Amino acid sequence: MRARSLLGYMTAALPQMLADLETLVRCESPTADLDAVAKSADVVAELGTARLGVRPERITIEGRTHLRWRLGDAPSRVLLLGHHDTVWPIGSLGRHPFVVEDGVVRGPGCFDMKAGLVMAFHAVAALSDPSGVTVLVTGDEEMGSPTSRWLIEEEASGCAAALVLEASADDGALKTARKGVSLYGVEAHGRAAHAGLEPERGVNATIELAHQVIAVGALADTGRGTTVTPTVLTSGTTTNTVPEVGRFAVDVRVRDAAEQARVDRAMYTLQPVSGGARLEVTGGPNRPPLEHTASAAIFARAVTLADRLGLATPVGAAVGGASDGNLTAGVGTPTLDGLGAVGGGAHADDEHVVVAELSGRTVLLTALTYDLLADPPPRGRACQLAGPVRPLQGDPS
Template sequence: MAELEVLVDDVRRLVEVESPSLDVDACTASAENLAALIEERTGRAASLIDSPVGPHVHWSGGGEPSVLILGHHDTVFPLGALAERPFRHADGKLTGPGVFDMKAGIVQAIHAVAELDDASGVEMLFTADEEVGSAASRDLLEERAQACGNVLVLEPSGDGGAIKTGRKGAGTFEVVVHGRASHAGLDPDAGINSLIEAAHQVLVIASIGDAAAGTTVTPTVAKAGTADNVVPAETRVRVDVRVTGPEEKDRVEAAMAALTPVDERATIEVLGRIGRPPMPESASATLFPLAQQADPGVVGVAVGGASDGNFTAALGVPTLDGLGAVGGGAHADHEWVDASTLPARVALLRGILERIPAP
């Protein structure tokens, strides 16, 4: 079993090389650091696959592929976050930018693979743009998922270490309301107030959600106007959407496309879509029992968040998610990992890998 001290040191090594999404230089340094660690622990070199957003890191144990371990090395935190929140191991917790999502999970995977008596058939892929939609990695990860036939995703676990057996589909829309500017004091009626129109639309948008169906449609960010004495000519509203099935995906996309202005002089432009399809619990039906065999105490849970596992599950490839670190605070300054769980999570992943049949 992997020693806790070694695991913690390896997590430190990854966290201390910052990797904000879309920063090509930072993600290049991160990929090189990650590839070096993989080679040190497994004895086999990893490949760097260039992309417009920075390198993806791919590793193969050789032989006919049978399982893809899928993760990402980019994080949501900007350069400089490490200086504000250095990596720490204190009171049983690991903290630092990206430690929970998902650099500790990457370390767990590397050690699980390194402990296998025979790693042939196993591949690992750590992409550089999951946090910003996976546009530069989707084709690659889908190709490798189909080639391998099984996918284990290293996103952080659910509460208490639960494995994620299902996920909602997710997408972001931007609703752009076009009006006309005018002087707010001298001639307000000459303008078309995009902010007032957007207020009407926000209420309509929020009503598209359906709690009974598990669908959430949530306006999250709004930007309007240029000055406090100008009728705003343009307002932009961002909308987060989560759906449980393809029927709801179609319904929500149609409802968003059908938004109609209350003020007929205004126009509405709807951008975006539900880009990550739902991951039904059926996608994990063959893999979750292997996790239970490896650890009878493990539990599964369906969650609202999305990951690259949504893409692989949509292809019909068996997919099990949430196999990363145990902790909390993903995407927040207080994110943390329960250090004591690292060896057990390595053992869990190793146990699943050992139980996946050869092709």
């Protein structure tokens, strides 16, 4: 399809895209609610079938439904990846109804990332031959993809490129790099004693944790973009008892695999400071970084194609949040993220999508998919995590 006719096609399709987005947003799908996610999967499956002409494979793992469309008879070469779960609880539509006004769509989950799903379906539907495309829509990304991780990695391993339909960065930027994530728990074991009568007989877990919080925080490296953040901390049982046990969680974000390995080694070599105290460290790397090297080739194609199509030149952005794009890049698949909607307010009351950007973004996605099918990029090397995978509890983005 020629550039002008493709843009005209997507412009004409905009009312249908908005109607499809309304259908998805009106089906609330909080990630922790298995029944809601299952109902959402039904709606996404029907919508995808209507646009693509074939029904998806339904993959249910631990009660969570994921959808996969493998199109045509050719081996999968390009993976379009998204999720249909959201952070919004049932009833959010009552406070934040779906509306389109003044060129903006509002509604829970519209930006993150139901508009991206609509774009994926319409982009693939515009291809004269989608053979070799796989569309994978998961149902647990907002809680760290605990059941879909293996599915994503397996699917990406067989493809030459992954296009992730997460929402754009600020001002519509494509996400060319994402930090890797590691999660740890540090537990201090001391000895209980009466805080008023004989505190000297105790070993204070809270004091030990204070030493460790400072030591862990010092592992950050601002120059390399490494953040090491102690987060939730609990210790002790009653106000008049020397705490016997305490623990805190640690969130680590890194730009490269070497930093992820360095922090992991340091976490597991922490030593107690208080006499008689004992430390236990658990966890480790959860998602490898999506480094610039994983996205560079596809991003360059996106820039070239946008120029040919008369679209605004894409810009790239490195972001601290993680997505399933970290997983596809981690298995060595060239990955470009943030190809979804332009807007803002993800997870917030002002979540929104800019209507005027939908057609052009979908045109770029169509052209990029076509180009990658015709000339797949070489695969990179898989990223070896430094330790055991620890599922994220909560949104990694």
